Amino acid sequence: MNNLQSLSYYWPEIILTVTVLVAILVDLFYSDKNSGKTALWVLGGLILTQIAIYVQDSEMTRTLFMGNLAFDPFASFFKTLTILSTVLVIIISQKTNELDGHRTGEYYSLMAIMVFGMFLMASAIDLIMIYLAIEIVSIVSFILAGYLKGDLRSNEAALKYVIYGAFSSGIMLFGMSIVFGLAGSTKYFVIQEAMWNLQGSAHFAFTLASIFILAGFGYKISAVPFHFWTPDVYEGAPTPITAYLSVAPKAVGFAVIIRFFNTVFGDGGAFIDPSISTFTNIPWPQILAVLSVITMTLGNLVALQQNSIKRMLAYSSIAHAGYMLMALPTLSSQGAYAIMLYLFMYIFMNLGAFFVVIYVKSQGGGESFDDFRGLGWKMPIVGIVMTVFMLSLTGIPPTAGFIGKFYIFASVIKVGPQLYWLAIVGAINSVISLYYYFRVVKVMFLEGEPSETIVVPSASVLAILFTFAIPTILFGIYWVPIANWVSQSLKLFIKVM
Amino acid sequence: MDNLNTYLSIAAILFSLGMFGVITRRNAIAVLMGIELILNSANLNFLAFAKFGGMNMSGHIFALFVIIMAAAEAAVALAIIINIYNNYKTINVDDVRELRQ
Numbered sequence: 001m002n003n004l005q006s007l008s009y010y011w012p013e014i015i016l017t018v019t020v021l022v023a024i025l026v027d028l029f030y031s032d033k034n035s036g037k038t039a040l041w042v043l044g045g046l047i048l049t050q051i052a053i054y055v056q057d058s059e060m061t062r063t064l065f066m067g068n069l070a071f072d073p074f075a076s077f078f079k080t081l082t083i084l085s086t087v088l089v090i091i092i093s094q095k096t097n098e099l100d101g102h103r104t105g106e107y108y109s110l111m112a113i114m115v116f117g118m119f120l121m122a123s124a125i126d127l128i129m130i131y132l133a134i135e136i137v138s139i140v141s142f143i144l145a146g147y148l149k150g151d152l153r154s155n156e157a158a159l160k161y162v163i164y165g166a167f168s169s170g171i172m173l174f175g176m177s178i179v180f181g182l183a184g185s186t187k188y189f190v191i192q193e194a195m196w197n198l199q200g201s202a203h204f205a206f207t208l209a210s211i212f213i214l215a216g217f218g219y220k221i222s223a224v225p226f227h228f229w230t231p232d233v234y235e236g237a238p239t240p241i242t243a244y245l246s247v248a249p250k251a252v253g254f255a256v257i258i259r260f261f262n263t264v265f266g267d268g269g270a271f272i273d274p275s276i277s278t279f280t281n282i283p284w285p286q287i288l289a290v291l292s293v294i295t296m297t298l299g300n301l302v303a304l305q306q307n308s309i310k311r312m313l314a315y316s317s318i319a320h321a322g323y324m325l326m327a328l329p330t331l332s333s334q335g336a337y338a339i340m341l342y343l344f345m346y347i348f349m350n351l352g353a354f355f356v357v358i359y360v361k362s363q364g365g366g367e368s369f370d371d372f373r374g375l376g377w378k379m380p381i382v383g384i385v386m387t388v389f390m391l392s393l394t395g396i397p398p399t400a401g402f403i404g405k406f407y408i409f410a411s412v413i414k415v416g417p418q419l420y421w422l423a424i425v426g427a428i429n430s431v432i433s434l435y436y437y438f439r440v441v442k443v444m445f446l447e448g449e450p451s452e453t454i455v456v457p458s459a460s461v462l463a464i465l466f467t468f469a470i471p472t473i474l475f476g477i478y479w480v481p482i483a484n485w486v487s488q489s490l491k492l493f494i495k496v497m
Numbered sequence: 498m499d500n501l502n503t504y505l506s507i508a509a510i511l512f513s514l515g516m517f518g519v520i521t522r523r524n525a526i527a528v529l530m531g532i533e534l535i536l537n538s539a540n541l542n543f544l545a546f547a548k549f550g551g552m553n554m555s556g557h558i559f560a561l562f563v564i565i566m567a568a569a570e571a572a573v574a575l576a577i578i579i580n581i582y583n584n585y586k587t588i589n590v591d592d593v594r595e596l597r598q
Binding site for chain 1: 505508512515519525528529532535536538539540542543545546550552553555556558559562563566569570573574577578580581584585590593594595596
């Protein structure tokens, strides 16, 4: 479809672009103190964007802008996830005290730009588009990680982020250049066809190039061995941004990986054959399985030793990336389904845990385990809600985290005996994670002096806490609507040969 | 000399030099220069393939976008490094260690 025709399918992105421009403009008219009101404009724009996505009928899949973007339910699903997490993060940003004394207008407009980049990531089916989308998201997140200009830790986070980010996208780019040379095109579908006709040493070149490209994708979802930036950036960045980086870019990172594996290595995104043929002689399922095992084991083992809850959550997010990667070696529609469901559940529990950290810090506490000592007695509601998030992150029923993990394990076991070991390692890892998640609960309720005074959070904080806690429990008991939504969304654009 | 292999070899050498620079240099600016080398080696690949492969314009377009993105990335990275210098009085990446390793 040519450029002009495509525009009528591009309303969400157009509205989003207008939102960004409006947010930057209105911010000029606010004084430093009122700059935070830009958030309302961004929130309004995001809600309009979501309505536009909802109204669109993406059932009829097609490509936009000369085959650069795919327009399908799969992309719409990830766009919705992006908007959901951005709206939640903008709301929790209101309650942090880390941004005090900073002009926050740009903070919200930058977030809206990042949403645009993530929309492109969710729908790109062209190497140029993928590169641009990943760079848009990365460059904006470098700025957001270093938003606290006077803060040494935030500075360091931004420096490490920019070096690792630029380095890994450079490697990815080099891989893309080789793939372009082998296939003669940057379009996924042309690459897929060209790969079938590779001969001799071209196989080796393609293997090397796909490993380079995987480095760029792995960096976005912080999979080992491309995870080195994660703990430092997550600890140094402002906490709402940490929360944001741990859900939204990671979710679309998985969208990029699923689309790439299914379109370039697989059957063109049709999900017909449960075991997708791998035409190169590379054992992709085994490589991905090993990657997933290393990722979750390292994340969990290092999380055990942390003294800062924020840093512990950073390592736990690496471990969760490992759990989600577990479903990828299945290379089946069930695997993709499980990852999508998990991502949805993960948004609520992880953002909720980070919100508790933000709230405790804004009440004069800190981020370390010592600061949480006796919290359950001082602020019982916060303590109980945090316990729910920890249960859910561990994956104990009846919480959303359990349902997510259940589908992941089910998809792995369904493949057959050759992947049983992966499920067993995953189960052992869940047990390890129980230790450090429950350390939070233990510190909150069993240590410290029972406090005389009970602090009840303000109504708005309570409302936010329950926005995260209620879905975390509710989707653990009744997840049918979500499951239906995910299975309807599991429809990628298919090339009609 | 004027064939595809020459260009690809030069690109591969540039890529390796860039990798080497990023890994061994401790000065943040030098690390950035290493990253630029990597990006430009990819550019050289794109243009060489576009010229000798008799392909469509995608290679040229890709190289143009990479140059634009490299400029944007350098702008942000240099701003962050200036900020680091103002706060730490050094741009040695090893001395910037406020966060626990």
